[in-house]
Amino acid sequence: xxxxxxxxxxxxxxxxxxxxxxxxxxxLNHTPTLPRNExxxxxxxxxxxxLFCSVSFSFSSLVLQLLFKPFFxxxxxxxxxxxxxxxxxxxxxxxxxxxxxxxxxTSKMWSxxxxxxxxxxxxxxxxxxxxxxxxxxxxxxxxxxLNLDVSPITDKIIAEYIWIGGSGIDLRSxxxxxxKPVEHPSELPKWNYDGSSTxxxxxxxxxxxxxxxxxxxxxxxxxxxxxxxxxxxxxxGEPIPTNKRYRAAQIFSDPKVIAEVPWYGIEQEYTLLQTxxxxxxxxxxGGYPGPQGPYYCGVGADKSFGRDISDAHYKACLYAGINxxxxxxxxxxxxxxxxxxPSVGIEAGxxxxxxxxxxERITEQAxxxxxxxxxxxxxxxxxxxxxxxxxTKSMREEGGFEVIKKAxxxxxxxxxxxxxxxxxxxxxRLTGKHETASIDTxxxxxxxxxxxxxxxxxxxxxxxxxxxxxxxxSNMDPYVVTSLLAExxxxxxxxxxxxxxxxxxxxxxx
Numbered sequence: 217x218x219x220x221x222x223x224x225x226x227x228x229x230x231x232x233x234x235x236x237x238x239x240x241x242x243x244l245n246h247t248p249t250l251p252r253n254e255x256x257x258x259x260x261x262x263x264x265x266x267l268f269c270s271v272s273f274s275f276s277s278l279v280l281q282l283l284f285k286p287f288f289x290x291x292x293x294x295x296x297x298x299x300x301x302x303x304x305x306x307x308x309x310x311x312x313x314x315x316x317x318x319x320x321x322t323s324k325m326w327s328x329x330x331x332x333x334x335x336x337x338x339x340x341x342x343x344x345x346x347x348x349x350x351x352x353x354x355x356x357x358x359x360x361x362l363n364l365d366v367s368p369i370t371d372k373i374i375a376e377y378i379w380i381g382g383s384g385i386d387l388r389s390x391x392x393x394x395x396k397p398v399e400h401p402s403e404l405p406k407w408n409y410d411g412s413s414t415x416x417x418x419x420x421x422x423x424x425x426x427x428x429x430x431x432x433x434x435x436x437x438x439x440x441x442x443x444x445x446x447x448x449x450x451x452x453g454e455p456i457p458t459n460k461r462y463r464a465a466q467i468f469s470d471p472k473v474i475a476e477v478p479w480y481g482i483e484q485e486y487t488l489l490q491t492x493x494x495x496x497x498x499x500x501x502g503g504y505p506g507p508q509g510p511y512y513c514g515v516g517a518d519k520s521f522g523r524d525i526s527d528a529h530y531k532a533c534l535y536a537g538i539n540x541x542x543x544x545x546x547x548x549x550x551x552x553x554x555x556x557x558p559s560v561g562i563e564a565g566x567x568x569x570x571x572x573x574x575x576e577r578i579t580e581q582a583x584x585x586x587x588x589x590x591x592x593x594x595x596x597x598x599x600x601x602x603x604x605x606x607x608t609k610s611m612r613e614e615g616g617f618e619v620i621k622k623a624x625x626x627x628x629x630x631x632x633x634x635x636x637x638x639x640x641x642x643x644x645r646l647t648g649k650h651e652t653a654s655i656d657t658x659x660x661x662x663x664x665x666x667x668x669x670x671x672x673x674x675x676x677x678x679x680x681x682x683x684x685x686x687x688x689x690s691n692m693d694p695y696v697v698t699s700l701l702a703e704x705x706x707x708x709x710x711x712x713x714x715x716x717x718x719x720x721x722x723x724x725x726x
Contacts, residue, residue: 367439371396374441376434377407377426378573379448382415384458385588385640385691387573397440401428404444408451416448416456424456425449430566435535436577443536443573445566461565464699468561470707478702479612479682480564481541481557481605485690486575487592488522488550489585496550496593497521497584508598511549520545525575525582526552532574538567547598547651557605561702565695590689591644599645599652600690606701607682616680621724623683623705624660624669628718630704631658631668637696639689646687653686660722 366372373396378389390409398404411417411424426446434441447461455462467473488497498521499505510519526543533540533554543554554575556567572588579586591599610619627634635642635655646655653659653668660669662676668687675681688697710718718724 365439373397373439374434374437375404375444376437376442377428377444377446378570379409379426379446380458380460380569380693382411382458384460384693386414387569387576388414389573398431398442401431401444404428404431407446411448411456416458423451425451425453429461430563430570432536432538432570435532435574443570445570460693460695461562464565464695465562467699467703467707473561473702473706476608476610476702476706478561478698478706479558479607480698480701481555481559481682482564482568482694482698483553483555483601483603483605484568484571485546485551485553485600485602487548487587487589487600488525488552488579489587489592491583491585494585496548498550505549507596508547508549511545511551512547513544519549521550522552522584525578525584526554529554529571529575529578532578533571536570536574538571538574539563540567540571546600548593548600551592551598551600561698562695564698565693568694588689588691590639590641590691594644596650598650601645601652601686602639602688602690602692602694602697604685604688604697604701605682606685606698606705608706611682612680614680617675620671620675620681620683624671625715625718625722625724626704626708626710627669627685627701628658628660628722629710629714630708634685634687634700634704637692637700638687639692641691642687642689645689651686655687658722 373394374391375394375398376389376391378387380386381388388409392407394404406428407426408423409426410422412419412422414424417424425448427449428444428446430445432443432445434443448456448459450456468478489495490497490499490501493501495501514520523545526545530540530543533556539556539559541555541557543552545551546553554571556571557564559567576586588600590601607616608619608623610616611623635646643655646652648654648666651665653666657668659667660671661667662671663673664670665686668685670684670686672681672684675683685697685701
C-alpha cells in the first residue's frame, strides 16, 4: 500500500522549506515511512503513468526554452549594450575637491542613448564586448584603474598630443609621459610620428615632427593631465602641406592684424550617425522622419536625438578651458551645433580643433559616428555649415558699420578664393536653398540668412558690430577660414576700378 502524508495544521517555523511552502495549510515536516513487513508495489498502469508524466515534463521544458530563448537573448543584448554605453571611468571627469569648474558626468546622461538604440543593432553590437560586459566586476576593475589618482604617487602627468591628419579633417593623437605639470607649450618636448601611416609622408622618409602649440586640460583623465594641440613639420623644420596653422600664425602676427584685434565666433554644426548603418541618429533605418520644422531647438523624445552627447561635450569643453559659448539642436533631426568664441586670432582655430577632438572622443565612447559632411543627407534637408562671425576693433567702434561695408566689398571681390578654401563638398550645400546662398553668386543682406554675408539688425541699428560669413562648410579648417578673413579685410587692397564696380553691383555706398 502507498503511504499517505500526514497533515499538520500548525506550520513549522524551523522547517528549511518554510519560505516557499507557507502558502497552504500543510507543512512537510514529516517523512513518510512504510509500515514494518509492508512491501511497496506499483502495477504496470502506475509505472506507465509515471513515465508519461516524466516525458511530458521534459517535452514541456524544451518547448518553453524554444519559445522564450529569443526574448532572453534580446534582453541579454540590451543589458550588455547598457553596460557598454554606461560611462566608463573616462567619463568620470575627475575634478579636484576644491574645484568648481565642472562636475563629473554620470550614467543618467546615457539613458536616452540606451533607449534609442536599434534593438537588432544592440544585440549585434554587444557581441564584440561580450568578454568585458559579461562580468560587472571586470568593468568595475577597469573603471577603478581608469579612475586612479596618481598625483599622490608621482608628479608625472600624461600629455595627449593631437594633430590633424593627411585628409586635412581627420584628427590623430597619442600619449606620452611628462616629468611634471606644465603651464605653457614651450615647456613640452617636440615629438615625432610615422607620417606614412597618416598620408603625410612617404615610407622611405616617414618621420614628421610635432610642435606643441596650445594646451588644454584633459577632461577624460582629469588631474594635471593635458591635451596638446600640435602642428606638423619635416625634420628640417619646414611645415608640411597639411599644416595650415603655420600660415595662419603668420597672418595673425602681422602688425596691422594685431592692431585690429580680430574676434571670431564660430558656429560648428555636426551630424550624429548610427554606427552600423551610417544613418542619422533617431531616424528609422532606411527611412525618414517627419519633415523639418519641429526639430530646431526641439524638446522631446520624438524631436531631439543625441542631447546627452551635446551636453557631455559642452561640459567637457568648459572643463578643458575651451571658450565654448553655447549649443543647440539643429533644423535636421540628429544634427547639432556648438559655438566657440569670441576668440582672438589664432586662438579661434586652436579652440575649434580641440573642441572637435573632444566631440570625436565622446561619440567614440557613445558608440555613435560623428560626421562633418556639409550635406550628409540629400534632398529636402538642411546641410551642415560652420558660420563664422567676424569683427575688428574698427568695426566694433563708432562708425564701424562703414568699415563692415568696406570689408563686405573686399570679400565680394575674392569670393572664389574664399569658396575654394571653405570646405570640401560645399557645392552640395550652397544651393540657394535651406538657408544658404548660391555658391556661384556673392550676396549680402541685413538679417537675411539666404545671403553669403549676413549683418544683424543690432549692428545696423547701432552702426557698429560684426558680420557673419555663412559660406564655410562644417568641415572647413578654422585656421584657413579665420586667417583668410583677416587677410582679405585687413591686408588685401583691391584696385580702385574693381572696388567701384563691386560697390555699384552690391549697392554699397563706401
